[in-house]
Amino acid sequence: MDIKGRPFCRFWIGPTVYEKLKNEVRSRFKTTDEITSHSATFPYLTTIIQETFRIYPLVPIAMPRITPKGGAMVAGVFVPEGVCFILAAS
Structure with missing residues (x-):
């Protein structure tokens, strides 16, 4: 796991957060290629990323x-x- 992935483990431990994020992503796209190319359009994912880097800054x-x-x-x-x-x- 690279340095950007480590903080996400903290959030994924919580099943409510993980389920909500998974449902948001899977409800919009049918293939993983679509998910990858449009990942910036997920509001809940964006919120998780911003909060993760606020709590666990890379710098x-x-x-x-x-x-x-x-x-x-x-x-x-x-x-x-x-x-x-x-x-x-x-």
């Missing part, structure tokens, strides 16, 4: 940090000094 929002001299414990893990990292919010 990190946090500023990078550099561990201080002597290193530091970060989220329970020792990180040696001078390492640049970004903590993901969860």
Whole structure:
């Protein structure tokens, strides 16, 4: 699964969201080629995509940090000094 697909798993876990999206797509088209070429016209799918990227942005929002001299414990893990990292919010 590529990076764009991972956040969708969160939404697809909810059966109500998945069923509504599936019904929207399948009610409009008969073949997968039609679905692919017109995917931007699905309002519910568009809403899911926008909300997914709002909650799980592809670009990190946090500023990078550099561990201080002597290193530091970060989220329970020792990180040696001078390492640049970004903590993901969860």
